[in-house]
Amino acid sequence: NAGVTQTPKFQVLKTGQSMTLQCAQDMNHEYMSWYRQDPGMGLRLIHYSVGAGITDQGEVPNGYNVSRSTTEDFPLRLLSAAPSQTSVYFCASSRGGEKLFFGSGTQLSVL
Amino acid sequence: GQQLNQSPQSMFIQEGEDVSMNCTSSSIFNTWLWYKQEPGEGPVLLIALYKAGELTSNGRLTAQFGITRKDSFLNISASIPSDVGIYFCAGRPDTGTASKLTFGTGTRLQVTL
Numbered sequence: 242n243a244g245v246t247q248t249p250k251f252q253v254l255k256t257g258q259s260m261t262l263q264c265a266q267d268m269n270h271e272y273m274s275w276y277r278q279d280p281g282m283g284l285r286l287i288h289y290s291v292g293a294g295i296t297d298q299g300e301v302p303n304g305y306n307v308s309r310s311t312t313e314d315f316p317l318r319l320l321s322a323a324p325s326q327t328s329v330y331f332c333a334s335s336r337g338g339e340k341l342f343f344g345s346g347t348q349l350s351v352l
Numbered sequence: 353g354q355q356l357n358q359s360p361q362s363m364f365i366q367e368g369e370d371v372s373m374n375c376t377s378s379s380i381f382n383t384w385l386w387y388k389q390e391p392g393e394g395p396v397l398l399i400a401l402y403k404a405g406e407l408t409s410n411g412r413l414t415a416q417f418g419i420t421r422k423d424s425f426l427n428i429s430a431s432i433p434s435d436v437g438i439y440f441c442a443g444r445p446d447t448g449t450a451s452k453l454t455f456g457t458g459t460r461l462q463v464t465l
Contacts, residue, residue, distance in 0.1 A: 245394075274452075276455075281361075281457060282457060283356070283358075283440060283455045283456055283457040283458055284395070284440065284442075284455040285455070286452055286453070289452065299452060300452075331394050331395075333394070339383055339385060339400070339444055339453060340385070340397055340400060341387075341395075341397065341453065342397075343393075343394025343395050343396070344394050345392070345393050345394050346392075346393070346394055
């Protein structure tokens with residue numbers, strides 16, 4: 242039972258570098274989303290998708306891109322990393338958008 | 353955007369004590385959920401609530417959907433060390449897959465022996 246798999250677990254970037262955070266789910270869920278978690282801020286929605294080929298912005302989308310070419314995968318791209326993007330990133334999926342299953346997170350540091 | 357305020361921000365309790373925490377919103381929600389996050393892991397769903405006034409239990413956990421639809425409460429009875437973690441409330445204003453969950457800022461629970 243893999244559920245939601247995120248890679249990498251940890252990443253250190255220099256300012257200006259780009260990278261992709263990977264997320265895959267094996268539950269055939271239509272809904273997938275990315276959140277960032279910062280101390281005292283809870284979880285904030287970055288982007289979400291209601292199905293393959295459909296994506297939309299969440300609360301804090303600036304500096305991030307997403308695409309959804311398959312039901313299983315929902316990668317998050319940082320175009321030009323900034324120190325303000327230092328955070329823990331969580332991918333989540335669900336059948337109906339509310340009972341989210343979360344991955345174990347990616348801890349990102351931007352120097 | 354919508355904001356969810358959780359209180360208290362943190363709690364230090366002794367094993368065996370009961371715990372209460374709450375979550376309030378600036379607007380009406382039609383769904384309330386409670387999640388628990390353990391260190392190094394993603395949040396895990398504990399309880400989902402769908403109707404104003406609803407009271408739902410999951411073992412030693414009991415959650416309530418407030419009558420005003422702007423708040424929710426979580427109680428943990430007879431706490432044990434494995435209850436340690438961050439508890440998040442989350443709400444959604446309407447149904448449908450496009451409706452986005454809003455998360456609270458979390459209540460950090462520490463249990464001492």
